[in-house]
Amino acid sequence: MESQREKRHTCGTICLKYLLLLFNLLFWLAGGAVLAVGVWTLVEKSEYISLLNSSFYSASAYILIAAGVIVIMTGIIGCCATLKEMKSLLIVYLCLLLCIFLLELIAGVLAFITYQELDEELRQNLKVTMQLKYQQPGEESVTQAVDKLQQEFKCCGSHNSSDWTDSVWIQENERLVPDSCCKTPIDLCGRRDHPSNIYKVEGGCIMKLEEFILSQLYILGAVGIGVAFLQLVGMMFTCCLYQNLKDDPY
Secondary structure: OHHHHHHHHHHHHHHHHHHHHHHHHHHHHHHHHHHHHHHHHHHHOHHHHHHOOOOHHHHHHHHHHHHHHHHHHHHHHHHHHHHHOOHHHHHHHHHHHHHHHHHHHHHHHHHHHHHHHHHHHHHHHHHHHHHHHOOOOOOHHHHHHHHHHHHHOOOOOOOOHHHHHHOHHHHHOOOOOOHHHEOOOOOOHHHOOOOOOEOOOOOHHHHHHHHHHHHHHHHHHHHHHHHHHHHHHHHHHHHHHHHHOOOOOO
16 A cells, blocks of 8 residues: 555655646746746837837846746756655755745736837937938937838838928928838938828827837736746645655755
8 A cells, every 4th residue: 555655655756747848848938938038129129129218128038038948947947856756855846946936916007008108208209319310410229210211110100200390300401201211211312201202190190109119018918927826836846746745854
């Protein structure tokens, strides 16, 4: 009877070990996904940072990169704890999972609050930034960001193309809008602001940029929910394995 109980105990422990190892593999993949999104945000969309007074955009990218690294390192600790069957290391692993889970909840609330502030900032500052800084000395990053924004999102002006009427650069050059407003951008194509020549999108670039930032938050939210679910499963497996393991001397 004692032998059968011991055998069942050993079998259950082995099953839990494999389940926890499988969880850690998925956790690594999730950490890699978070890290990749952070790097992509920083590398591919970094031009838009110059259009914002807030550091929210760049800070969120660095937070994602840090979170991805922490998740991957936590997964390594989990594998070591599982393979070596060290109860003390399992406790460390469980605490790390719990801390990451709580940080995700806090980050989610802060992201929602910050988005509301960022949205208001965009509405107040994007038009002024375009009019006063576009093609001005020392503002090359703003110029590049505006040109990329208008071409990538197929829009013209903050709210509409008439926003460019008060632009410092437009008033000094032979154009009605920048050449990046044109559907086929060539030199001096901004002399004509007819809908057949330039993008006339209702809501302008500000609406497109708001939609982009919101879509980024949806992606982050989906990834965060997925990682949080994995963490709950991992914490459950860790607790079960901890109970099944015999006391070790560490």
